[in-house]
Amino acid sequence: MRGIIPTALLAFITYIIFTGSAKPFDLATGVVVAIGVGLLVGKYLVQSDxxxxxxxxxxxxxxYFIWYMLVAEVKAHLDVMIRTITGSYTPGIVKVPIxxxxxxxxxxxxxxxxxxxxxxxxxxxxEYMYVNWINVTxxxxxxxxxxICEDFEKYAKKIFE
Incomplete structure (x- = not known):
């Protein structure tokens, strides 16, 4: 039973969000899909209930989701747009400790x-990630x-460690 319930719950919530519907048929379909996903992959995905x-x-x-969508993504998109318009970039691959x-x-x-x-x-x-970066500073x-990743790691530690 390890991992089945959390995986099924997450699958159900994801299903309902993406369908955008709370009609009885969609709820029933979501439950069936969620139970199937939970039974098939739950024990592999979750280490501890x-x-x-x-x-x-x-x-x-x-x-993290709100911060990522409203802050990190917006800043990155603006940066890439500016670099595309101005042609000011120095691409390369950098070694980043994790x-x-x-x-x-x-x-x-x-x-x-x-x-x-x-x-x-x-x-x-x-120990390391190798990141292809649009503007190596x-x-x-x-x-x-x-x-590149200090903020991402901060949240990842709070969520998964």
Whole structure:
């Protein structure tokens, strides 16, 4: 049963949000899909029910989502637009240390970087990420980390560690 309930709950919520409907048919379909997803992959996705159901982690996830969409994405889009218009950029791949330990936290950080315009994670190991960056301002790993992923790691630690 480990992981089935949290996975099914998340699948149901996601289904309802994306369908945008609370009609009985859609709710019933959502329950069936959620139970199926929970049974098929729940035991692989969730390491501990206690962690997954911790409301503080869910709160931090909500805060992170809002911050990411309203702050990180907007800043990155504006930066890329300005660089595209002015032609002022110096692309390159930089080595960035990663301080989060769990696979979930590493995935959140790497996906956040990749989904943010101007940066793409091209490789990831236990200690470093290699990031293709639209405007390399430093090749020093610690300074690059501060500019690229420090905020993402802060939230990833609160959510997954």
């Amino acid at each position: 206690a962690k997954a159901l911790n409301p503080v982690r869910w709160l931090w996830l909500g805060i 301080d989060v330990k769990t696979d979930y936290a590493k995935t959140l950080v790497a996906n956040s970087i990749t989904n943010t315009p101007g940066t793409v994670v091209v490789d990831l190991d236990d 430093t090749e020093e790993p610690e300074k690059a980390k501060k500019e």
